[in-house]
Amino acid sequence: MRALRFALAAFLRDARGGELGVLAGAIIVAVTALTAVGFFTNRMALGIREQAGTVLAADLRLESGRPLEADGPYVAEARRRGLAATRLVGFASVVVAGGTTQLASVVAAGKGYPLRGSLKLAPAPFAPGVASRGLPAPGEAWVDPRLLARLGVAVGGELALGAERFRVSAVLDYRPDQGTGFQDLAPTILIPAGDVAATRLVQPGSRATWSLLFAGPADAVEGYASWLRAHKSDAERLIDVGESSEQMKSATERAGRFLNLAALVTVLLAAVAVAMGARRYATRHLDTAALLKCMGASQGFVLRVTVLELTGVALAAALLGTLAGFAAQAGLGYLVRGLVRGDLPPPSLAPAALGLGTALVMLVGFALAPLLQLRQVPPARVLRHTLEPPPLRYGLPYLVAVATLALLLIGLVRDPRLIGYAAGGIALAGLALFGAGLGLVRALKRLRGGAGIAWRYGLASVARRGRESAVQIVAFGLGLTVLLLLVLVRNDLLGEWRRTLPPDAPNHFLINIEPADAAPLADLLVAHGVPRPALAPWVRARLTAVNGAPLKTRMPKTDRGRAFAEREQNLSWSATLPADNRVVEGRFWEHPDPRRPEVSVASEFQEELGLKLHDRLTFDVAGDTVEAEVTSVRKVRWDGFRPNFFLLFAPGVLESSTGTLMTSVHLDAAQRPLLTELVRRFPSVTVFDVDALISQVRDLVDRAALAVEYVSAFTLLAGLVVLLAAIQATRDERRYESAVLRTLGASRRTVLLGVAAEFVALGLCAGLLAAGAATAIGWLLATRLFGLGYSLDATVWLAGIAGGVLIVGLSGTLAARDVVTSPPSRTLREG
Amino acid sequence: MQVLESRHVSKEVSSPDGTLTIVDDVSFAVERGQSLAIVGPSGSGKSTLLAILAGLETPTRGAVFLNGHELTALDEDGRAALRARRVGFVFQSFHLVPSLTALENVMLPLELAGLADAAATARGALDAVGLGARLGHYPRQLSGGEQQRVALARAFVGRPDLLFADEPTGNLDSATGAKVAELLFGLNRAAGTTLVLVTHERELARRCDRVLELDAGRLVGGNAAP
Known part of the structure; x- marks a missing residue:
């Protein structure tokens, strides 16, 4: 007491x-x-989550092959929890217009669809679409342009669907949930839910998919998803935003990692600042x-x-910092309001608790x-x-500090691998900087004989402080390292990532290409200025057994795994490892033996089905049984928009099976009318427009980039404060020294130059080493974590050296300048 | 009755040139109410001896008794507890806490000892040194002499049995130093405190009941026995 x-x-x-x-x-x-990062990334994450939700046209989607009631208990519970809900019925049917018939995918939408994202309508086939609200009026249909082209029907025309006739009131250019896989690629015709009965197409036992769509506040959705998981039957598949599509997932994960990386760097800088302050x-x-x-x-x-006083400091600082952080994020939110699509949702209060907890943990840990x-x-x-x-014994207390920080980081970033690489890189950089700092201090001892008085004083200060100078170099160097790393991440890594989505990324998938059509179709594309496409073979099959055991006996536990197992598999074959693929386990075949069939599986497929190397997979390929051994696992980058397959066979196994070919091409706006000719000449070919999806992904990337930019601005500020704290730490000593020097007759200018010389020397060394460290960490992050290429960036070295000398030299000299302005007599009297 | 006794106290430290003896086999005792000056040139070991006598440092050999308790047998916290109850200090460089006012500085030992009414007692002590009007002043707002008077008030406020003073006038001009010395001895007499004073000023030393002279760590003059 x-x-x-x-x-x-x-x-x-x-x-x-x-x-x-x-x-x-x-x-x-x-x-x-x-907390600004926390609040802001929290809002960005919610925003991204909401946008990613548009892929489902909802936050949560329950699908079943059996009827789901539009007013059943699921919907009642959702409404009770404050969620919006609606129902879709999807089925395949032949559409008739004039004498032409076409297979179409019919979507009968309930009121409120889509719950997330919006439909886009166009006035004419293949014209740019405009976002629109509402649904077709009874008796009307909104129709995919490919279907209209094949049927030769214009807007205003009529078509028959089962027993009912519909007037085409608009061209359906885009719907958020049009699918990113290849299961349901027949062109869509959207009708109001009330008209399904009149078509008489959906009868008991009909092959159709019923979907319930739910949307609402994140907490309510999460709670409802848990409830639904407990209450739904095994035949009903629950899809949430996280697994809504392979591409979106891949992009969201990357975006999350960039944000996390920025948060991680801020925490590390904060720890350095607290250690120095303590x-x-x-x-x-x-x-x-x-x-x-x-x-x-x-x-x-x-x-x-001391501990109680510092706890008081932590509480007060955490409170002030959290308030400032909240204000800062509100400012940020305002700044990006015009740049991001829609309003950012308000942040949750979690980062405030995080701010307080972090302040306490870091103070206890590092003080x-x-x-x-x-x-x-x-x-x-x-x-x-x-x-x-x-x-000071650095051993135990700092071990405790590092452990608490690691726990904090794991809680914050939830990505142990990212933390491992970043922390490992920074620890290595710290050690290297410390060693190099000691080396520099020794070197300076020899150098100072030949320099002028100011330099001699400055270099003598560095040399005399010995270990402290080295510690300062580590502090400056670490600060600079993370700043440079941010530059690297923002420009190089992000640029590298964005370069993988070039403007000419494929934007159309052409599937169901009959082998006989392959050559004329390729010729048609080439004639319109499209580069000759590479065609990938494609065979549909069902996975029936693993290692001889029927699949039913080893059904995966997760919804996604079950969906993987149960759905029709798309098989392909290739002699070489396709671009965007990387073997992570086993070996990709070089000289495959057709008598010993081999299959390579994508890592997602392997994880969800719990497969191991050398497992034998049995497939039913149109009645024939094909068995193959898993000889490699591939990590596939799905956002390259090239045809990629979960299951890739060695050549010589599937060639005799009845299959089709597929490819992806880039068509610019002027080339798009070619599609009308293409679907007329090759009616079996399904054209899948991924333009909309690509722009969705690119929008995500842009958002992530914007978020990282803003986050780095804060990290920069934190880095600068670390720098000033380091300078502040030696001010008393400096004031005394300068008073002694000035009393002995040194001019103000000489003392100031001496101070400048010291900080320039420290900054030069720190900058040089930081550039090296950032380059090394950047290379690790690029190649090991993000799977990107990495090229040496000279600007990082220039920026490191210039930044070190300028930032450390200038801030150091400026921060220490009142050392030379304060009267020496007073300093000496006060001691 | 003996308040303080030093028995064969020695202090050695290792240096690049080998072991250095700073205090060499010093023995003496001080009676209650007595004032003792320890004099000697710079580097003679005066301050180290004072630190050992006050339990701030431990001797390499020998023992120190404070009010009959063997100080050198206690651990650091035990010595601190003994100091809190029995000992006051005055330093050459005053050692006021710069962030505390004069009153708060004087309250410090009372608060540490957990005494009630610290503020009123401290106010009285500052009145006694003539600084009753400067209670809210910070050390930097006080002259050197005033700072040392605050230090005197702080030293006497807990009514210690024993007061250690290390060059109490060393940082003051002679006129101010004389006034502070007058105050020190006056308060000492009034409180009946035992005073151990380290100084190199002969004039100050002469005002004490006894003088011990130290040279190169050894007692070379003065009256070693009470």
């Missing part, structure tokens, strides 16, 4: 006397940056601690007072070592000022 009273008084006095400025400032900025706090309190002990305070009492030092300050220091506490 006495310690608490003492600590409270000490807190108020220290706060009044400006003693807590550096430490509290560091924590405030750290928490501000962290060191200064301890140094400034050595005398007071010695005095307290001299007057009879026990070691435990000194420690308790512990210097505080333990305070406890051990010899009381005789009151008589001999040169007496220091035993040297």
Whole structure:
């Protein structure tokens, strides 16, 4: 209790006397940056999640081959929880117009569809679509342009669907859930749900898919999804946003990682700032601690007072920082409002708790070592000022700090691999910087003989502080490393990623190409200026057994795994590993033996079905049984928009099976009318327009890039504060030195130049080493984590050296300039 | 009755040139209410001896007794607890906490000892040194002499049995130093405190009941026995 009273008084006095400025400032900025990032990424994540939700046309979707009631218990429960709900019925049917028939995918939509995203309608086939609300009126249909082209029907014309006739009132250019797989690629005709009965197409036992769509606040959706998982039958498949489509998932994951990386860097910088602030706090309190002990305070009492006072600092700084962070994110939200599609949702309050928790954890973690030092300050220091506490033992306290930080990071980033690489890289960089810093200090000892007085003083300061200089180089260097890393991530890695989605990325898939049509179709494309496409063979099959055991006996537990197992598989074959594929297990065949069939599986398929290398997969290919051994697992980049397959066979196994070919091509706006001719000449070919999907993915990338830009602005600020904290830590010492020098006759300019020389030297070294470290970490991140190529970037080195010299040199000199302006007499009198 | 006794106290430290003896076999005792000056040139070991006597440092050999308790047998916290109850300090460089006002500085030992009415007692102590009007001033707003008077108030406020003073006038000009010395001895007499004073000023030393002279860590003059 006495310690608490003492600590409270000490807190108020220290706060009044400006003693807590550096430490509290560091924590405030750290928490501000962290919570601003937290709040903002929270909003961005919610925004991205909402946008990704448009792929489902909902936040949550329940699908079944058996009827789902539009007013059944599922919908009732959803409405009770405040969710919007609607129902779709989808089925395949022949559409008739004039004398022409075409297979179409009929979607009968209930009121409110789509719950997320919007339909796009066009006035004429293949004209640009415009977002639109509502549904076709009774007796009307909105129809896919490919279907209209094949049927030769214009807007305003009529077509027959089962027993009912529909008037085409608009061209359906885009619907959010039109599918990103290849199961349901027949062109869509959208009719109102009320008209299904009149068509008489959906009868008991009909092959149709019933879908219930749900949307609402994230918390309610999550709660409802858990409820639904517990109550739905096994035949009903629940799809949430996370698994809504392979492409969107891949892009969302990447976007999340970029945001997480930025958050991670901010946390690391904050930790550095707190460690430095705590060191200064301890140094400034050595005398007071010695005095307290001299007057009879026990070691435990000194420690308790210090810990309690710092907890007060943490609480106050966390509160101020969180408020500032909230304000900062609101400003950010306002700034990006015109740039992102739609309004960003308000943030949840979770980051506030995170800010407080982080401030406490980091303060305890990173202030512990210097505080333990305070406890051990010899009381005789009151008589001999040169007496220091035993040297700081970095071992245990910092181990505790690193462990707490790791736990915090895992909680924050939820990506152990990302943390591993980044933390490992930064730890290595720190060690390298420390070693190099010591080397530099030794080198400077030799250099200073030949320099002028200012340089000699500056370099002597670096050399004399020895280990401290090296520690400063590590601090500066780490700050610079993460800043450069951000530049790398923002420009190089992000650029590298964006380059994988070039403007001429394929935007149309052509599937169901009969082998006989392959050559004339390719000729037609070439005649219209499209490069000759590479055609991938494609055979449909069912997976029936694994290692001889029927699939039914080893059904995966997850919905997604079950969907993988149950659906019709798309098989292809290739002699070589396709682009966008990387073998992560086993070996890709070089000289396959057709008598020993081999299959290569995509990592998602392998994980969901729990497959291992050398497992034997049995397929039913149009009545024939084909068995193949898994000889490799591939990591596939689905957002390259090239034909890729979960299951890829070695040549010589499937060639005799009845299959078709598929390809993807890029068609620009001027080339799009070619599609009308193409579907007329090759009626069996299904054209799948991925333009809309690509722009969805690109929109996500842009959003992620924007978020990272803003987040890095905060990280930059945090880095600068770390830098200033480092300078602040040596100000007392510098003030005294400069007073001595000036008393001895050095001019103000000489002392200032000396200070500048010191910081330039430190900055040069830190910058050089930081560029090296950032390059190494960037290479690791690019090649190991993001699976991107990496090219050496000279600008990082230039920016590192220039940035180090400028930022450290300029900020250091500026921050220390009042050292030379304060009258030496006063400094010397005050000691 | 003996308040303080030093028995064969030695302090050695290791240096690049080998072991250095700073205090060499010093023995003496101080009676209650007595004032003792320890004099000697710079580097003679005065301050180290003072630190050992006050339990701020431990000797390499020998023992120190404070009010009959063997100080050197206690651990650091035990010595601190003894200091809290029995000992006051005055330093050459005042050692006021810069972020505390004069009043708060004087309250410090009372609060540490957990005494009630710290503020009223401290106010009285500052009145006694003539600083009753400067209670809310910070050390930087006070002159050197005033700062040392605050330090004196802080040293006497807990009514210690024993007061250690390390060059109490060393940072002051002679006129101010004389006034502070006057105050120190006046308060000491009034409170009946035992005073151990380290100084190199002969004039100050002469005002004490006894003088011990230290040279190269050894007692070379003065009256070693009470």
